[in-house]
Amino acid sequence: MKYSTLAIAVIGGLGASFSALAEKQTDGENVEKIEVTGRAQQFYLDSNTRVGTKADADIMEIPLSVQVLTHQLIADQAARDITDLYRSIAGVSEFSYSGVTFRGFRDDANVFYDGVRGDPFSGFSVPQLFNVERVEVLKGPAAALYGGGEPGGMINYVSRQPSFNEEKNITVTGGNFSLLGASTELTGAVTDTMAYRFGAFYEAQDSFRNNADSENIEFAGGALFALGDNTQLTTTYDYIVQNLGGNRLRGVPVDDDGNFLVDPSYNANEKGDYQDLEALVLQANLQHNFNDNFTFNGTLRYLDNERDQAYHESRSWVDVNGDGVADINDETIQREYR
Structure with a gap:
């Protein structure tokens, strides 16, 4: 049979x-x-989030518009920085650098990490995803729950944490415009009550624009302590260096019909212009379950951020022809050094 x-x-x-x-x-x-x-x-659905409620909740059970971009989605799209993910977020579009437009409202400041303030990539820097486990997006005026007045929304980055599950990864990256990078990540148990994580990341790339390049360096990790059956302490660190050459890009001159007056590779910056970022983030999270109905979850975050920059800004046309009118016929633009 x-x-x-x-x-x-x-x-x-x-x-x-x-x-x-x-x-x-x-x-x-x-x-x-x-x-x-x-x-x-394969679906990229994660129905659990803390955004909007600040407690674990199912997305389908909260009256808010929340979208979660999982680590699997980030990996499958080979996303290297946050700008690679904007196309996957409904109602969100890239404005400039790492700035976004939420439902028509520009928002550059309402950025959180693990549910608290402290964005190491503030200003004109571009957030990298090496130390990010997933990205949570809260859309609409509900973002005011976090103290900001932006009506468009907010972004919360959930950082990668130490784990008792042993994992060792080495990644090598290559691509056009001389893209070259490598990263390594180690995590696992030290003892029955302690786990660790260590990660190192490096990537450099030129650009299709003249005098523009980027270099990103990051060291991240931490330790997890199981202090009992109901208590857990997680400590993490994140050291970030981002060097962007000639990064304050202000577009390419065009005429009234939208035709390029110069090659698209034009850049108002000189080769020596730069924007350098150095940041250190230290964080501790303590969780304790008193009973099934009462839980404590507290996070302490320290951030030190320093940015240095020097660049040229395009200003106005220069009356080279001497006809009393400064316009595109003069083919010369005045620049301001900042």
């Missing part, structure tokens, strides 16, 4: 798994089993 069965199950709406069981049974013979498992489809 021969028979076979095929079963398909959807688990939690996150993905699908299937198993096929083929059995051959005859009188007096042992049963032979063959089992095949695999992933039928």
Whole structure:
């Protein structure tokens, strides 16, 4: 007698798994089993978030517009910085540098890490994703819950944490415009009550614009302490260096019809112009469960951020022809050094 069965199950709406069981049974013979498992489809759904409620909640059960970009989505899109992810966020578009427009409202400051203030990539720097586990986006006026008055929304970066699960990764990156980078990440248990994480990241790239390049260096890690069955202390550090050459890009001159007056690679900055960032972030998170209904979750975050920059800013046309009118016919632009 021969028979076979095929079963398909959807688990939690996150993905699908299937198993096929083929059995051959005859009188007096042992049963032979063959089992095949695999992933039928991948979804990027994470229904749990702390954004908007500041407590673990299901997105479908809170009256807010929240979108979560998971670590799997970041990896599958090979996203290196936050600008690579804006296309995946509904109602959000890139404004300039790392600035965004939420539902038509520009927002550069309403940025959180692990639910608290302290953005190391403030100003004209571009947030890197090496130390980011996932990105949570709260859209609409509900962002005022976090003290800001921006009606468009807010972004919360959830940083990567130490774990007892052992993992060792080494990544090498290459691409156009002389892109070259490498990173490593180690995590695992030190003892039964302590776990660690260490990560190092380096990446450098030129640009299609003249006198523009970038260099990113980051060291991140921390330690996790299980202080009891109901208490957990997590400490992390993040050291960031970002060197952007000629990064204050102000566009390319065009005429009244929108035609380029110069090559698209034009840059008002000189080769020696720069924007350098150095930041140090220290963070501690303590969680304690008193009972099933009462939990303490406190985060202390320290941030030191220093930025130095020097660049040229395009100002106005110069009357080179001496006709008393400064316009595109003069083909010379005045610059201001800042």
